[in-house]
Amino acid sequence: MAGLDGDGALGPDAPGVVATTRAAPTRRIVAVRLDGVSFVVNRLAGLALVAYLYLHLLLLSMLVRGPDAWDDFVDLATSPPFLALDVLLLGGMLLHGLNGIRVALVGLGLVASRQKALLAGILVIAALLAFVGALRVLPGG
Numbered sequence: 456m457a458g459l460d461g462d463g464a465l466g467p468d469a470p471g472v473v474a475t476t477r478a479a480p481t482r483r484i485v486a487v488r489l490d491g492v493s494f495v496v497n498r499l500a501g502l503a504l505v506a507y508l509y510l511h512l513l514l515l516s517m518l519v520r521g522p523d524a525w526d527d528f529v530d531l532a533t534s535p536p537f538l539a540l541d542v543l544l545l546g547g548m549l550l551h552g553l554n555g556i557r558v559a560l561v562g563l564g565l566v567a568s569r570q571k572a573l574l575a576g577i578l579v580i581a582a583l584l585a586f587v588g589a590l591r592v593l594p595g596g
Contacts, residue, residue: 493554493574500551507544538592545592546585553577 517524531537557573560566566573 489571489574493557497551497554497558500547500554503547504544504551507547535594538594541592542585542589545588546581549581549584550577553581 514528517528554574554577557566557570557577560573561570
């Protein structure tokens with residue numbers, strides 16, 4: 456068969472094979488698309504929020520165990536490490552919600568050309584609001 460060498464591999468005269476004299480790069484640089492990254496982050500934030508919802512419902516079941524169990528949980532929930540998780544939850548909610556608005560606006564074609572700037576603005580707004588939330592929620596804030 457034309458184009459196959461003795462080992463059955465494609466040779467330089469095979470159809471579609473282009474000979475080149477340039478050396479192949481030693482490292483491959485992967486270009487990361489911003490919309491792909493924001494898509495993945497949005498999905499992960501959404502999944503984390505759904506997991507939190509189930510955890511929240513599970514923790515509310517402590518009400519059935521009586522006031523002592525609930526008081527123990529409230530003591531845990533008002534501890535600084537737990538409050539830090541609340542700030543993380545707030546950040547995830549802000550990121551997911553604001554990025555969802557961005558996705559809707561881009562999907563409608565309203566701001567398709569300004570997608571990167573809008574994403575940067577959303578990240579700044581989410582970070583600022585999460586910082587304000589952290590000041591209000593964490594002890595000493």
